[in-house]
Amino acid sequence: MSALWTAAEAATATGGEATGGRTGGSAGDWQVSGLSIDTRTLQPGDLFVALKAARDGHDFVAQALEKGAGAALVSHRPEGVAADAPLLIVEDVQTALEALGQAARARTRAKVIAVTGSVGKTSTKEMLACMLADQGRTHAAVASYNNHWGVPLTLARMPRDTEFAVIEIGMNHPGEIAPLARQARPHVAMVTTVAAVHLEAFDDVAAIAREKAAIMQGLEPGGVAVLNADIDEAQVLAQEAQKLGISQLWFGATATDYRVLTTQIRGEDTVAEVQCGAQALSLTIQSLGAHFAMNALGALACVAAVGADVRRAAQVLALWSPVQGRGARVEVEMGRGKLLILDDSYNANPTSMAAALAVLAATPKLAAAGDGAAPAGRKIAYLGDMGELGPKEAALHAGLADLEALEALDTIHCIGPLMAHLHAALPLDKRGNHYATAADVLPDLPAQLRCGDIVLAKGSLSAGLSKVVDGIRELGHGKR
Structure with missing residues (x-):
């Protein structure tokens, strides 16, 4: 089993106490190969993270260990769990998960891309993962793990030899994106689009744009923002980037950096002719919709910003297709x-x-x-x-x-x-x-x-x- 975390590493990252393990006793000597928050999908060797959500994860620790979990991240020893069980005992499980994510981010030399937006962030993340996996060891969020536990969980799962990482960041209320972006510390931050979403929590769409722009607050020094030039709130994004002194790459039909020239439907595919900097490229996407072509164009700008081969990425994009529930x-x-x-x-x-x-x-x-x-x-x-x-x-x-x-x-x-x-x-x-x-x-x-x-x-x-x-x-x- 390849160790994602040893007991000592996890304890150091979280300030927790590791107990139990391969030889039992109080000294933790376990190691884990993954992380899980759900016993239904847990794999042998995973660290089970006992988060409190609809149910208290501590109620499932015994079951997780029976299913082969390598250890469990807990705030106390749950009832029915043996004294020599492999545990990482911390003050607060959510805080410890965030600490693990930050430690995983700190120990990797990966180029990190963070994606947010009112629409299209999951599809764009999947496009990026497909394109970059052809050029290096790539780690990306599964499903829509983009909230206060999804982002640190994705980071904590990142192998130390990762070369490219794609992190999806979402929000429902003001003030959620910036803390998650600071955990991810991306080299590139992309805003797919801004739309009338979550208006219950925001005064107007411009306020949503400012919240989306907060992803730039987590950028590493010298980082790049990839932004949609075609939306009404483009100027809001530009102003936020200028306040932070962030370099910008713009994509869209009206952009000068990465521009869609034509989009056509050919059979069951969408084919777009695009200008990516100095390169003219043709994109083929195994689904219908100009929005897929636009998100793909923004994704190519991200590929360029992390130093990967854009033409090669455009060719690999033809292998991608939308996942269940998303087209x-x-x-x-x-x-x-x-x-x-x-x-x-x-x-x-x-x-x-x-x-x-x-x-x-x-x-x-x-x-x-x-x-x-x-x-x-x-x-x-x-x-x-x-x-x-x-x-x-x-x-x-x-x-x-x-x-x-x-x-x-x-x-x-x-x-x-x-x-x-x-x-x-x-x-x-x-x-x-x-x-x-x-x-x-x-x-x-x-x-x-x-x-x-x-x-x-x-x-x-x-x-x-x-x-x-x-x-x-x-x-x-x-x-x-």
Whole structure:
């Protein structure tokens, strides 16, 4: 087992007391190869971190050790845990996790990229991880581990021989990004975009832009900010960068540094011609949507800023495709043909909703089934509530009815109390059903869908649109 942390190293980093281990007793002599906060996904050799969230992680320490955890990070010895169990006992588990993350960051010579933004940060992080892994040992956050425990956990998991690291940083309220950025100490900080997200906690979108710009406060000396030139709040980002004396690289259709020249749909791919500094490059992305091309362009600016090969990265980008819940394409075999799901069920706000609907509108129709006797496929959307939009939430939901992309759609089903505003605003020929919850949709799916259809599922995580995706997959034999 390759040691990510020895007991002595972890104790030094956290100021805690290591106990138990391979020879038992009070002196800790264990080592761990990873970190876990969930016994369901814990791997043998992991350090189990007993965080207090919906449940107190201390309640699961005994189970973690039984499953093969190398040790557990705790604030006290839990009931039922043996006296010679391998533990790292600290004053506060969250603080200790942050200390481990900072120690891991300090001991590596990796070039670190931190990514934030109202939309696209997870996809951009995954693009960067794909491109940089071809050029060096690369470490990146899993899933959307971008909050007060996700960032230090990602850092603490970073092997000491990492050459490139990609850290995702998110927020829900003011003052969250800067402390996480200071833990990550990136060489490059990217803001994908700024949009009307989390307006419950902010006065306006400019305030959101200033919070996103706070990622620059964690930059290492000589660090670079990669910023979106096309957004209305670009000047806010520029002003924050200037206050800090940060060098900037700008990307977008209106940028001079990294610029999108053209974007085209070719079959099931998005192809963009871009100018990256002095280089003209062609990008191919295995998904539809100009927003993917824009995020890829920003990612290439990050690649350049850490000294990696941009042309090589652009070539490797063709291997990347979106993950489940974030624009993944799922085919479902149904009788004589198939149905296509665009699974964008993980998150939603007005900007990402508009982008997803544009992707649905642009997706080529599926080939006719069998002998061609089946009716032509339709474009159908299941849209769930967008959360945390503040006092304007009703208008922002209803306003989706004005999007040009809706002209290319056949039916729009709305899910949740906020989506009732969109349902009422939709033209009658587009208006499907309104449902209180995603679970209420499931009985109607067999009658609503047929082979040849292209279906978008999009909503905030709380809307539960993943249930709709699972329900559609159960209509046939799903495959990626």
